Amino acid sequence: MLPIDFNFRMPAEWENHNRTVISWPVKDSMCFPADYETVSKGYAEIIRAIAEFEPVTVIVNLSELEAIRNRFDEENIEFLPFEHNDAWFRDNGPTMIVNDEGEVAGVNWHFNAWGGKYEPWDLDDQVAPQLLKHYGMRQFNAPIVMEGGSIHVDGEGTLITTEECLLNVNRNPNWSKAQIEEILKQYLNVKKIIWLKRGLSGDETDGHVDNIACFAAPGKIMLQVCDDPNDENYAITQENLAILNNETDCLGRKLEIIPIQQPPKRIDDGQRLTLSYLNFYFVNGGIILPVFGGEAEETDALAVKLLSEFYPDRRIRTVDGMAIIREGGNVHCTTQQMASGK
Template identity: 65%
Template sequence: MEQHLTYIMPPEWEKHERTLISWPVKDSMVYPEDWEAVCKGYADLILAIAEFEPITVLVNKEDHDAAAAYVGQDENVTLLEVSHDDAWLRDNGPTFVRDEAGKLAGVNWRFNAWGEKYFPWDLDDAVAPAVLRHLGIKQLDAPLVLEGGSIHVDGEGTLITTEECLLNPNRNPDLSKEDIEAYLRHYLGIEKVIWLKRGVAGDETDGHVDNIACFAAPGKLLLQVTDDPEDENFEITQENLRILDETKDAKGRQIEVIAVQQPPKITWNDTRLTLSYINFYFVNGGIILPVFGNTAKGTDERAIKLLQEQFPERRIRTIDGLAIIKEGGNVHCTTQQMPAMEE
């Protein structure tokens, strides 16, 4: 394999052509009795994104009318019929990359439902090709099981991920760490992989990085932490802090780490919900931030203040982070950015 293609994955904060998202599928829900509440949660998110940029909503044919009733009146929202099993487009959709001339292509990773946790996944594995065909964008087929939520890039050659996810034997059991790094360099044009050990406790995606860390800018990283030694995330975040303290990025810079205090712990049916302020999403001129209503602890307010300080030119648009979290994910997990097309 050559070192990499001529494509580079742009960072999420660059200008978007549009956002892509999938409408929820009742048959795949953990709590199908919450169907209407989840649809309302998705609708609120879709309309929040539409305040900033166009958004295309992938819908199963049988759900078209229901989705249209929720979001179809907004001129920035387009419904597109693409069959899918589940609604986490960050993970089964294409990863957009750009060549030296500014032309887009889309990486079609293999998808196996987070290590074969949920059946079936054949429709989800076909979503990326369907989207790229519709958009008329070149498809790059990668022989690697990978979900978009497991990676984040700085746009200057550095990618961050977790060993818990990418090295998990339920993804690519026949590939070594070096093999996986080679594929990431080849398809995303990156030069350096930063390997954190683990994501947040209880994350059923096996430690997706988009719940614990993301780049705020080249050389600057947001990391969700806790100061409570009794919390199971304490050891995880302390370990990740040590790794980052000893790691430089692709340009040789020491990474500036900005600590984001985690939301208070919430459990549902004896299971810890994967609450994360890091699971926000960049949009044109703004950030869509999940908040969790914990006014007593004040963590929502601190997260809003911190992000506004880091991104003074962006509007922080909050959204109810509890609306869909019982289904296993949040704002970033549902969305996929399409970078701006060449002029």
């Protein structure tokens, strides 16, 4: 039996959460192990920011459990000693789904470390089942490789993703676009999938959608845009804007596009950093927004202003977006919401 057979659906991220789950960084798997303490402080800031709004569960390797626990004194932060290889729980964690009776279950996708880029990943592929078992949730095992950062939904049956990621040969080389669509419909109960072409330049996840576009509300999509024709992201974002301007959601509504200006380009160690305001994270009553400082102060302020005006009932809580970005992701990539079912 499939989730759709029990009327499970993937709720929108802005719907009420029971808690947020995040996994602690593992020094041995980091791209820049010398930055471990900087990255750890960045994770701690994100965890404390989320804990201002809702409970947080932190997955920690057993050998580090006491040391990490001693960093925090907040009462609504708990620690689970699950062994893991890496720290991007959005991508190796389960996708939470809910049904009309308020039951919360989880979809367990296959995980292969973003197309086999980082070995080993065997422990990461086992964390989702452990978490679902710990909370006594029903588990549905999906047959494809997929990361949570590659999809975003409106909670009403429409999903957005990128061809660059989901159709990449390093994920599911034997699955066609139509077959992948069918799996997403069966396991997430979506009725329409909007395919963008590419994600942001320099994104080592092969174009995760959570850096470039997200549903802001039913029928409304925020899109990070670039106005500089000399920037690689200009052609990428213009192409995606054209696609979205010609799309409707599953209910036939023409999409309203809310552009959000990208931060200035930054190069680190010869590589472009994937800076994105759309890697923010909805929490109960708020939004956790990465900001980047320095020459990005102007666009930081614009992002805060846009989100504050669009979500007047949510508190915009900013965090240092530079603390963990060298490792390849940001706030949304670290988190996975556990729906409340209510």
